[in-house]
Amino acid sequence: MNEHFMKIALNLAKKSFKNNEIPVGCVLVDESNKIISSSSNSMIKNHDPTSHAEIVAIRKACKKLKTTKLLNFSIYTTLEPCKMCESVIINVGIKKIYFGAYSDAIKIHERKLRNYFYHYKNYEFLGGFYEKECSELIINALEKNR
Amino acid sequence: MNEHFMKIALNLAKKSFKNNEIPVGCVLVDESNKIISSSSNSMIKNHDPTSHAEIVAIRKACKKLKTTKLLNFSIYTTLEPCKMCESVIINVGIKKIYFGAYSDAIKIHERKLRNYFYHYKNYEFLGGFYEKECSELIINALEKNR
Numbered sequence: 537m538n539e540h541f542m543k544i545a546l547n548l549a550k551k552s553f554k555n556n557e558i559p560v561g562c563v564l565v566d567e568s569n570k571i572i573s574s575s576s577n578s579m580i581k582n583h584d585p586t587s588h589a590e591i592v593a594i595r596k597a598c599k600k601l602k603t604t605k606l607l608n609f610s611i612y613t614t615l616e617p618c619k620m621c622e623s624v625i626i627n628v629g630i631k632k633i634y635f636g637a638y639s640d641a642i643k644i645h646e647r648k649l650r651n652y653f654y655h656y657k658n659y660e661f662l663g664g665f666y667e668k669e670c671s672e673l674i675i676n677a678l679e680k681n682r
Numbered sequence: 683m684n685e686h687f688m689k690i691a692l693n694l695a696k697k698s699f700k701n702n703e704i705p706v707g708c709v710l711v712d713e714s715n716k717i718i719s720s721s722s723n724s725m726i727k728n729h730d731p732t733s734h735a736e737i738v739a740i741r742k743a744c745k746k747l748k749t750t751k752l753l754n755f756s757i758y759t760t761l762e763p764c765k766m767c768e769s770v771i772i773n774v775g776i777k778k779i780y781f782g783a784y785s786d787a788i789k790i791h792e793r794k795l796r797n798y799f800y801h802y803k804n805y806e807f808l809g810g811f812y813e814k815e816c817s818e819l820i821i822n823a824l825e826k827n828r
Binding site: 602 | 726729731749770
């Protein structure tokens, strides 16, 4: 886990907030800590229900490297991946998943700020990084579009 | 369920077999029984782990209709959707899912040909249409690439 990458993802999420997308940013890093791709959610602009930040970043990285596997990669995303994204992440072989807001971000006001992590199916699946900033972005976007 | 659409999906799968892709075809039909998009798996050609037939067809239909929802659509696919595809199918609101081969197609030799169906979470999720043809295509592709 490298906070630097999460901060980049957070900045991408902030940009996508301005573009009226669901503000989620994502960075994909290879084993030598090089950023291979980054993205933000572009569902609305692209009329594409699969254009979640994670999927866009994975598609970009695979295209760039001419592969369908991203073994030894880490993914940094500002929101806990949904089932679709989680499936793709697992399919491509990514085993290090770091996220900001928990997917029940809407409830953040009811919780204290937390930064704990948990393990999931032998993967390093850690959440809560910049959780407050990541989830407030999403809450604000939801309120803006109400 | 309209066998005509499954046959079109099967023909798309056959074409993708010739192109050395994983031979899965898919057709998306709106409520007036009009085909809005069709596709086959193009993971290998596109270096895109998300280019399963179902995802490609959904992306095409959404782009065409400038939407991220495909309510009242039916999806015909020659292989039981994987978790990623199933998530997207559910996310876009498709409730009628018809497939050919079961995802454990590799075991078809151990089973009798079957054409039963089952219900899943209130969705019409029916499998086994042209099961023999759909699954043999996949088995042959796996053997070819061994």
